[in-house]
Amino acid sequence: MSKISTIFKVVFALLFVCVLSLNLVINPAMATGQFSKTCEDIKLDGSILSASCERIDSSHQDTSINLDNFIGNLNGSLSWGDHLFSLTCKDIGLGQSLSTREYVLSAQCEKADGKTYVLTEITVDEDIANIDGLLEYEGFDFF
Template sequence: MKKLNFLLKVTLVFLFACVISFNLVVDRAMATGDFSQSCADIKLDGSSLSAECRKINGAYENTTINLDDYIGNLDGTLSWGDHLFSRTCKEIYLGQLLSNREYVINAKCEKRDGYTYEATEINLDDRIANIDGVLEYE
C-alpha cells in the first residue's frame, strides 16, 4: 500500500510538472516574433508600426511601436539593434512576402558616403512580437 501511495504521489508530481512546463512553452511560443500571425490591419506611418493584435483572451487591441527605437541604417542596410533608420532612409514602405505572408520594411538607405542610397529590406516578423495584444521588440 505504501508503494502504491508513493507511486501515485510521484505520478501526480510528474503530471503537474508536465502541465507547468507546457504552459511555459506555450507562453514563450507567443513571444517569438511572428506578430503578423496574430495581428490584423497592419500599417506603417513613418517609423510607427500599428496593428490590431489578438490578446490571450481572444479580444483585439490597437497597438503601436516606434521602429526607430530598434532599427538602424548600417551603411545602406536596415539592421536590428540600431536606431533612427527613418532619418537616413527614404521611400520607406511596408511590404508582405508572398511565400509566408510575413511583413517587411522596404527602403532606400543612405550609405556612409552620404550620397548614394541602397535598396534594402528587413523582416519585421523576425523581431516584432505580439505579447498579449501589444507589439514588442524581442
C-alpha cells in the same frame, strides 16, 4: 540494471508530459516574434508600425511601436539593434514576403558616403512580437 532502466523511462515520460503541457498552455498571443499571425489591420506610417492585435482573452487591442527605436541604417543596410533608420532612409514601406507571408520593411537607405542610396529590407516579423495585444521588440539591443 533493470532498476536504472525503469527510473530512466519514468524520468523521460515525466519530461515528455511537461514539454507537451507547456505547448498546450502557450497562447499564440503570447508567442515571440511573428506578430502578424495574431494581428490584423497592419500599417506603417513613417517608422510607426500599428496593428490591432489579439490579447490572451481573444479580444483585440489597437497598438503601435516606433521601429526607429530598434532598427538602424548601417551603411545602406537596415539592421536590428541600431536606431533611427528613418533619418537616413527614404521610400519606407511595408509589404509581405510572397513565400513566407512575413511582413518586410523596405527602404532606400543612404550609404556612409552620404550620396548613394540602396534598396534594403528587413523582416519585421523576426523581432516584433504580439505580447497580450501589445507590439513589442523581442530582439537584442546592442546599445
